[in-house]
Amino acid sequence: MNVSDDLYQEIILDHSRSPRHYGCPLNHTHCAAGRNPLCGDEYQVYLTLDEDGVIRDASFEGAGCAISKASTSLMLEQLIGKHHEQARALFETFHDMVTNPGGDHDTKVLGKLAAFSGIWKFPSRVKCAILCWHAVRNALDGKTTASTE
Amino acid sequence: MNGTDTTLLDIRDRFPCLEQQVHGKRLAYLDSAATALKPACVIDAVTQHYTQESANIHRGVHHLSEKATASFEAARETVRAHLNAAHTHEIIFTSGTTDSINLVAQAFGQLEIGKGDEILITEMEHHSNIVPWQLLRERSGAVLRVAPISDDGDVDREAFRASLNERTKLVAFTAVSNALGTVNPVAEMAAEAHAAGASVLVDAAQGVPVQPMDVQALDCDFLAFSGHKVFGPTGIGVLYGKEGLLEAMPPVKGGGDMILSVTFEKTTYNALPYTFEAGTAHIAGAIGLGRALEFVSELGYAAIETHEAAILADAFEALQAIEGVRLVGTPSRRKGIISFLVDEIHPHDLGTILDQEGVAIRAGHHCAQPVMAHFGVPATARASFSLYNNHDDIDQLVAAIQKAQEIFG
């Protein structure tokens, strides 16, 4: 096990240093907070869906560790342009990848999110990677807060 | 390390947990403020109880029960001697500091605290010395006041004094801050509280492991601590209370052991300390705690304090020498705890990288979110030092921090 290969890959460091889709939009249709009271991580995720249920825009703001920040940034990149049902399906695939190392993951659909495939080796950090995914799902479900501990 | 004092020379050999490697590295355990490692003598005392005298106490007439009862009560006497309490029945076994403080909030709360009465705490308290008082405030309509801390991380004594008044019924504060390492002048603060007519509870969770806590010299009314932070087992702790107060307080938990006789019409309660010890106690835990306190006494606080001061000075110097390390809190008196930040690296990321290097630290808010809020940070990294730490641990810490800086550089 090696932190640089399994956890802090260059792409993760890059997205934590300069997160994409960062900031609070003027308009949004869905939003939810992602909080981890144990780490003090705290994010807000904003989504704009069109009438057909496609995620047209997404952004986030807040503070937390490199893993949670990069995971949110990379997630939003993937979600924009997807139907919310596809987003939910991607959540399931990502969740499965970070919690079930033996599983048969379709890394193709995960794209750059495959950078998190080694995180199961760091059980205490899995919740960081998944935090804002929960927020997105809650936002889509009409709930406003997600927390992981 | 520590060439002047030989008492602690081979001390690491007495802690079996230190024999292991973590991620293939030597273990540098710098998280004793969360829980201390256990010396073999404590582990043996617990094992000895379970293998030789596993029985319930105070109720059996058989041999094992009598042995277990004697060991359990001997542990209580060890605690009394350690705290220099006037009476053995002033020592109540609880499950830990949190449980002890909640006991006081319940029982002393019922006895003394009503609408408009005031409870004074400080800004540096652990959540377990905040939340029980908030619950009491909700139950009773009391007012909870908070004495602020300075930007150095000391209690603002002037504000503390100004917060005391004739409505103050209880003043509760920590002996040593678990987030900043600040050592409070307990005796002085207690005297000021008493002058205002208030009772005093000292949270000694971080105090008992590092310095003598003589309840008569400090003149506190209540003192709480946890076994696991002073080299003892988890799940056992102590509440010391002055006899007169304990006798006046109503029991808050009912059950076996705390009664003399029970009918459906009327129950008479047992005498102190059993009034507050309903149900089967953590017998092995109490015995282990007794052994842990003996272990501390055998080494002596003088040697422990000398050693920890040397380690702390070392760590302080080493951390300050690393560019990008910022210490959080610079209290006027400090015991072996340092909270710090490294560059823009989040403490959790730092904690993970240090762990890979065999260095165990705590990262987070340390159950002291008001302290974090004071310093405007969501979390810090915290290294805490105990008698088994040495210069190699500091070197390892420094190298690991530098590694993290490389990764995030």
Ligand SMILES: Cc1ncc(COP(=O)(O)O)c(C=O)c1O
């Ligand atoms: C100052 C202080 N008070 C109270 C506690 C709570 O102790 P326990 O969790 O053992 O009840 C701690 C433990 O972290 C502490 O450091």
